[in-house]
Amino acid sequence: MTTTSKVAVIGLGNIGQAVAGNLAKSENQFIVADRNLEKAKELSVKWGNNVLPSDIASAVKNARIIVLAIPFGAIEGFLKEYSKDLEGKIIVDPSNPIAMDENGGFKKIIGENESAGEINRKFLPENAKLVKALGTLGASSITESAYQNPEKTVLFYASDDESIDAEAENLIKNNGFEPLKIGGIDQSVRIEVFGDLHEFGALGKTVTLSEAKGKI
Numbered sequence: 001m002t003t004t005s006k007v008a009v010i011g012l013g014n015i016g017q018a019v020a021g022n023l024a025k026s027e028n029q030f031i032v033a034d035r036n037l038e039k040a041k042e043l044s045v046k047w048g049n050n051v052l053p054s055d056i057a058s059a060v061k062n063a064r065i066i067v068l069a070i071p072f073g074a075i076e077g078f079l080k081e082y083s084k085d086l087e088g089k090i091i092v093d094p095s096n097p098i099a100m101d102e103n104g105g106f107k108k109i110i111g112e113n114e115s116a117g118e119i120n121r122k123f124l125p126e127n128a129k130l131v132k133a134l135g136t137l138g139a140s141s142i143t144e145s146a147y148q149n150p151e152k153t154v155l156f157y158a159s160d161d162e163s164i165d166a167e168a169e170n171l172i173k174n175n176g177f178e179p180l181k182i183g184g185i186d187q188s189v190r191i192e193v194f195g196d197l198h199e200f201g202a203l204g205k206t207v208t209l210s211e212a213k214g215k216i
Helices: 014-025 037-047 056-062 072-081 116-121 139-144 162-174 185-191
Strands: 007-010 030-033 051-054 065-068 090-093 098-100 106-108 129-132 154-159 178-183
Touching: 007 014, 007 056, 014 030, 014 037, 014 051, 014 139, 030 037, 030 056, 037 051, 051 056, 065 162, 072 116, 090 116, 090 162, 116 129, 116 185, 129 162, 129 185, 154 162, 154 185, 162 178, 178 185
Parallel strands: 007 030, 007 065, 030 051, 065 090, 090 129, 154 178
Antiparallel strands: 098 106, 129 154
16 A cells, blocks of 8 residues: 555544544545454445555554554554654544443543553654544544534544644544644543543533533
């Protein structure tokens, strides 16, 4: 594969499929990749000709923006394995540090005041930049709340580098949402599960921009 498409969605679980399905509606060309290449190929047929299936290594090499839709526990290893090809790129992290508890619900698997964003930032390859985004809603809401009218649903994001904010916001807009920055990566805990700006936290629902501005 020789494409230089800007965005690659890596990992086609629930969140990855929701994000890729929304991006396909934007009519922009992008890459999808998964450990199971056949899965990526089958889903790309469903999403249309602008969706280019790829193996993971090629996707990392050929995209500038990497949406890392893989479990929190796998991210450190991924960043180290592909560190050379991730240098200088924008890595979008939608991960939430949770696991099933003994009651069938979810529990946080890191400290109460820790965030996946701050932890994953420690493992960034040289000159790579992190955006915490696309994980502030559950997968079903990412699908069902995209492209709402007349007011779009908000997706919060965090980044330490203002130079990449325009690209982060464009990605969120191409997903059918209104982007709203809450601050740097040190604010990630607010937009992860159980945080005050997460659907499955104090916020408790999707919000529009007018509703969100009163909460940040």
